[in-house]
Amino acid sequence: MATRGQSVARTLREGVLDGTFGPGERMNEVDISNSLGVSRTPVRSALGILAAEGLLDYVPNSGYVVRHYSVQDVEDVYAARSVLEGLAARTVAERGLPDRHRGVLHKVLSETRALCDAQEWNEDVREAWSRLNEAFHDTIFEAADNRHLRELIGKSRSIPQLQTVKFRWHDLDTLIESYSDHVEIFEAIADRQGARAEYLAREHVYRSGRRLIANWRRFESPTPARRSSRRVPRAA
Amino acid sequence: MATRGQSVARTLREGVLDGTFGPGERMNEVDISNSLGVSRTPVRSALGILAAEGLLDYVPNSGYVVRHYSVQDVEDVYAARSVLEGLAARTVAERGLPDRHRGVLHKVLSETRALCDAQEWNEDVREAWSRLNEAFHDTIFEAADNRHLRELIGKSRSIPQLQTVKFRWHDLDTLIESYSDHVEIFEAIADRQGARAEYLAREHVYRSGRRLIANWRRFESPTPARRSSRRVPRAA
DNA sequence: CGAACGGACATTGGATGCAATACCTATTGA
DNA sequence: TCAATAGGTATTGCATCCAATGTCCGTTCG
Numbered sequence: 290m291a292t293r294g295q296s297v298a299r300t301l302r303e304g305v306l307d308g309t310f311g312p313g314e315r316m317n318e319v320d321i322s323n324s325l326g327v328s329r330t331p332v333r334s335a336l337g338i339l340a341a342e343g344l345l346d347y348v349p350n351s352g353y354v355v356r357h358y359s360v361q362d363v364e365d366v367y368a369a370r371s372v373l374e375g376l377a378a379r380t381v382a383e384r385g386l387p388d389r390h391r392g393v394l395h396k397v398l399s400e401t402r403a404l405c406d407a408q409e410w411n412e413d414v415r416e417a418w419s420r421l422n423e424a425f426h427d428t429i430f431e432a433a434d435n436r437h438l439r440e441l442i443g444k445s446r447s448i449p450q451l452q453t454v455k456f457r458w459h460d461l462d463t464l465i466e467s468y469s470d471h472v473e474i475f476e477a478i479a480d481r482q483g484a485r486a487e488y489l490a491r492e493h494v495y496r497s498g499r500r501l502i503a504n505w506r507r508f509e510s511p512t513p514a515r516r517s518s519r520r521v522p523r524a525a
Numbered sequence: 526m527a528t529r530g531q532s533v534a535r536t537l538r539e540g541v542l543d544g545t546f547g548p549g550e551r552m553n554e555v556d557i558s559n560s561l562g563v564s565r566t567p568v569r570s571a572l573g574i575l576a577a578e579g580l581l582d583y584v585p586n587s588g589y590v591v592r593h594y595s596v597q598d599v600e601d602v603y604a605a606r607s608v609l610e611g612l613a614a615r616t617v618a619e620r621g622l623p624d625r626h627r628g629v630l631h632k633v634l635s636e637t638r639a640l641c642d643a644q645e646w647n648e649d650v651r652e653a654w655s656r657l658n659e660a661f662h663d664t665i666f667e668a669a670d671n672r673h674l675r676e677l678i679g680k681s682r683s684i685p686q687l688q689t690v691k692f693r694w695h696d697l698d699t700l701i702e703s704y705s706d707h708v709e710i711f712e713a714i715a716d717r718q719g720a721r722a723e724y725l726a727r728e729h730v731y732r733s734g735r736r737l738i739a740n741w742r743r744f745e746s747p748t749p750a751r752r753s754s755r756r757v758p759r760a761a
Numbered sequence: 762c763g764a765a766c767g768g769a770c771a772t773t774g775g776a777t778g779c780a781a782t783a784c785c786t787a788t789t790g791a
Numbered sequence: 792t793c794a795a796t797a798g799g800t801a802t803t804g805c806a807t808c809c810a811a812t813g814t815c816c817g818t819t820c821g
Binding site for chain 3: 528529530563564565566567570586587
Binding site for chain 1: 527528530531569570573574576577578579585586598601602604605608609611612616671672673674676677680681
């Protein structure tokens with residue numbers, strides 16, 4: 290096991306990503322340390338890390354609040370992600386896809402294909418596809434073998450509330466369209482078509498982003514106000 | 526003034542970037558806190574931040590060491606930077622360059638031009654050009670108006686020892702070539718040529734990176750071993 | 762009745778003390 | 792002479808304590 294600070298950071302990171310902590314919500318040190326059963330020290334360390342990662346905003350003498358991602362922010366993230374994924378795809382296409390990664394991609398694609406053919410849509414399918422989608426992109430990044438690129442992409446995939454928005458995001462048509470994109474990207478990479486692979490990856494991410502943004506707009510409209518209760522009103 | 530943790534982080538960050546702390550060097554908490562006249566707490570906070578930024582490596586129960594950037598790492602960084610700068614240039618070209626930024630760029634370019642025409646090369650010229658170069662790129666990022674992109678680029682510009690390597694990096698020919706690149710990028714943006722601006726920015730960063738990498742290789746060859754003295758050998 | 766002022770409190774920022782862990786070294790035995 | 796082990800020590804990890812700061816609320820004065 291790692292240090293407590295690290296595990297607290299992981300826990301809090303998950304909470305921010307899956308929406309347990311809403312946007313604008315204050316991260317109270319003593320509350321968190323009480324609920325996690327540790328002292329304030331590792332909590333503070335974890336909060337500092339999450340702020341450096343961009344998940345929290347920090348104001349001196351006031352503390353940390355969950356960063357609010359507007360529609361504009363999500364658009365910005367996906368604009369950057371598209372060129373980064375394009376770079377990864379092009380790099381792999383030009384350098385050649387190692388057999389190991391080729392095998393993984395093949396497996397991922399055939400499983401996704403099975404999911405498409407089943408023509409069903411439920412929570413299990415959504416979950417399975419989510420993992421397959423991540424595996425596809427991760428494998429390409431790994432094959433690109435660029436540590437810095439992986440770090441940047443990691444940052445681009447950490448968006449507060451992403452999980453909850455994604456939850457109502459997908460449907461079967463999305464899955465099929467995405468699968469078809471993946472197949473083309475894979476073939477372009479396998480055929481060493483660098484420019485084409487880059488273009489396809491960019492376009493794929495752009496389309497995914499556009500769908501996400503549409504849902505993000507619906508998601509954030511009902512709750513435009515950022516909660517910011519510094520202190521709970523005293524009882525009586 | 527901000528908190529002590531923040532100023533300590535700034536100080537240490539500069540030290541890592543300008544080579545005061547060499548690659549692989551241990552960041553001893555008590556030494557740092559003594560030399561800066563603060564307690565261990567803000568130092569620990571600062572070290573955590575720098576580790577999250579990627580400037581330090583962290584191993585539990587051992588502490589923080591300055592991250593070693595190999596030639597491969599620098600290549601990776603510049604590969605990512607080139608597509609990010611390309612995205613920024615294209616974005617500005619497509620959305621149009623605001624008058625304010627146009628004015629700044631014009632001023633930066635004319636000052637750079639004056640530097641080229643002077644046909645001199647000394648420490649002051651190098652310093653001035655370094656600032657002008659940063660201003661040029663910063664202005665484009667600002668005009669691109671993409672918060673996430675700026676964060677990613679910031680990460681890509683934080684490389685340990687960058688300052689010391691850059692110190693012996695430039696010469697007059699480099700300056701002239703770079704100026705000519707900047708002029709073309711500016712014109713492409715002003716003419717709303719999005720694809721061309723992206724290509725030129727990419728190529729410009731690629732060339733800059735290639736030069737830096739050549740020097741990096743010369744720089745790191747003499748000291749391949751990463752210093753890792755956990756404790757200073759006791760005297761006698 | 763409204764606005765400004767003052768006090769109290771919650772919360773964060775920093776310092777210090779203590780425990781735990783790992784490393785280094787010296788010693789001993791084969 | 793080399794290797795393994797045991798002990799000492801430096802250093803980190805965490806908890807707690809104290810100071811500082813900002814916010815909220817009640818009161819008072821215009």
